[in-house]
Amino acid sequence: MLLEVEDLCVNYGHIEAIRNISFSVAEGEITTLIGANGAGKTTTLKTISGLRKVREGKVVFDGTDITHLPPYARVKMGISQSPEGRGCFPGMTVRENLDMGAFVRRDRKSAAYREDIERVFQLFPRLQERFNQSAGTMSGGEQQMLAIGRALMARPRLVLLDEPSMGLAPRLIQQIFSIITEINQQGTTVLLVEQNAAQALRRAHQAHVLETGEIVRSGTGAELSGDESVKAAYLGGDL
Amino acid sequence: MDLSTLLNTPQLLTVSDLYHSFAAYTITGLALGAIYALVALGYTMVYGVLQLINFAHSEVFMYGTFAMAWVVTYFHGTASSGQSLGSTLGLLGVCLVAAMITSALVALLVERVAYRPLIRRGSPKLVILISAIGASFSLAEVMGLRDRIAGWFGLDGKLSNYVSQARNVYSSPITINPHKVFELGGYGVTDVDLTVIFAALLMMVALDVFVNRSRLGRGIRAVAQDPEAAALMGVNSTRVIRTTFLIGGIMAGVAATLYMIRIGSTRNDAGFIIGIKAFTAAVMGGIGNLRGALVGGLFLGVMENWGSAVFGTQWKDVFTFVLLVVILLIRPTGILGESLGKARA
Incomplete structure (x- = not known):
């Protein structure tokens, strides 16, 4: 287990x-x-x-x-979590939120990291469109996608x-x-x-x-x- | 001058004074404001992360001023001495490092003793606020009783240059003769003015880059925006809080050095007024906002000087605090009015 x-x-x-x-x-x-x-x-x-x-x-x-x-x-x-009520960082962009998801990783410049971002974009194409938008200005559904994508960024x-x-x-x-x-x-x-x-x-x-x-x-x-x-x-x- | 003589003075408002020496009042106001801004950063960062006012921050600053004064005394004794440019700069460098380290250590001590045990226990904010006020008084009193404390160890004779008459004004016996660099609107801008203003701006830029670009800086912003979500990202909140105090302390140490360059003396209660002013600057700019601290500090310094030019020096604090109330009536969140977390690059 x-x-x-x-x-x-x-x-x-x-x-x-x-x-x-x-x-x-x-x-x-x-x-x-x-x-x-x-x-x-x-x-x-x-x-x-x-x-x-x-x-x-x-x-x-x-x-x-x-x-x-x-x-x-x-x-x-x-163990990573996508919290209730989404919990995105409203003052950060989609990119920064995803970076926060990978906070415990030390490989921000690596190919593996870029692959993981790509994977999140495949699951949620909307996030790619909104990459540099501040999370606080996005719709509830988009924030939900971001919260799940962010949780996955920790691998x-x-x-x-x-x-x-x-x-x-x-x-x-x-x-x-x-x-x-x-x-x-x-x-x-x-x-x-x-x-x-x-x-x-x-x-x-x-x-x-x-x-x-x-x-x-x-x-x-x-x-x-x-x-x-x-x-x-x-x-x-x-x- | 009491109120009746003041009211009978024919020229109550001496606007012409401000008009003719506008550049002088403004430049010295900016230099003063730069010092306020650096201290204000400590208030605003701790507020951004904990939503608490660190009342002990004024003492973090005050210990920095003493560190500088002691270093100068150590190298030059208590007699005032003018030095060559090279040795003065070298001495200032040592003073700066000593003040930064001292203030940073005091800030970390405050975090460790007055904050962390209460935060861990989940104490209400009011309790932590009172604990910070207690830390503030204790630190100020320890500095004011340093002669007795040295006496406990039999060191009061040996250290008398540093500790005697602990409750009196303590001067840093260094003479820095300001040199005129260029003239602006009839005022000779000095190297000291420029050093103070540019040192403060440099620290601000460095901090801004750190908070917005580095990993730990991003952690600080995350905790400021949503502490629980930040914990779920793997941010160690204890470490973030400690870093916040550390940065505030370093900035206060720089401010203390610049303050001593301009003012040249300190006292165990010297933190109080500067602390109140810096806190005011932080609120004016928008508490929790780093750039707000800069804007608020410079604004307060300039307004204070303009106010004293127009209304007389005695009235400058009345003027600045009335101004604070007016600004908060119009913009309750301060001039820039965003939080540390929401401040965008």
Whole structure:
């Protein structure tokens, strides 16, 4: 397993944001966490990246306990994240944002670096057109593409995607999800957090349902898509 | 002069004075403003990254002025002496390095003791602000009690040139005779004026290039714009904060040297007024904005001189602070009014 989360508890002040969560992410797969607003999905990703303090439990990446490592050390190990609400640097151009994504790399002048920029442009041709535009002036969809592209620039082994479809037009949502599949097929392991359960389950190898800070159901994407209670709670009118 | 005599003075506003010596007031104002600008950088950089005012920055500057004065005392004793150009320049070089190192070390100390433990603990901003004020008073008092502190180690006799009468004005006994370089509007612009202005501009350009072009500079901008996203990019925020204090300290050290060249003396509370003025300059220019610090500093220096020419020297601070209020009423974010992070190359 590339990532293992064991009995994780995280508090937000006195409120328990997540309780005794355990799951793992297999190398080369797409794993998804679905659930309603406030279920603890974003907290889980932030904790894996090191932005939230762990009260109990462990986070293990590629066999190493990273529970108490600072965020930047985790990026160096190969975990990068496209945060919720995109988190692009508004005062930086697309180019500078992509450079920031590669902050932990020391090979800015190398051919490998240029290849990675090319790869991001292949996935998101829009970014090439907007190369020297300041990120703060771009549309929500473009910023989402930039945030994902930027996360890939670190050459991560595991990329965490927090609500990549949030606030996007339906046509763009389809596009973003097929790009996520493409990223995965190119060899990057993906941990995807989504409210758009139908799409996420269709793309994911493994899936977990979070409810008020706990995992209530786990299975393959196909299994959960067919699960009656998941259908009722999260897929509703979609199917 | 009290208010009634002032009001009865027939020539209350001596505009003709400013008119006839316009170049003199402006050039010396720019030189003064350049010093404000360099100190303002320290306030604006820390604000950009932490959204906190570093009240101890005035002391970072003050320690730099003492470093310069001590170096001069070490080489020349306490007697004033005029030197040949070559040896004066060499001495100034040593002073500059000593002041930069001293101010930088004090700035790092403030970060380590007054900021980092509280930031790590996630303390509210008000707590950190108070801690910085405490650091400011402590540093000023330590300098003002340096005779006693030397006494603890029995060194007060040996170091008396450096520490005696710690609460009095301490002069740097170097005589730099300004030489006229060229004349502008009836004012002989001196090499000291030019050195101060160009040294400040040079430091500003260097800093601008560093922040916009280097990897660590980009990290600083990233933390200023979005600390969480910066952490997700692998930016070590502790290192960025430390670098920010370090740069502010180096700039304050340069400012301290230039200040001593012009003013020639300092005191343990010398940081206070300069600190307030530099902070004002930073706010006027747009706090968090590097170029704003430059614009704000030069603007404040020139306005202060023009104000003192028109209203009289006693009124210059009243004039400049009224001006600050007016500017903030019209442009609440300052003259340039963008953040450090958003400042574009």
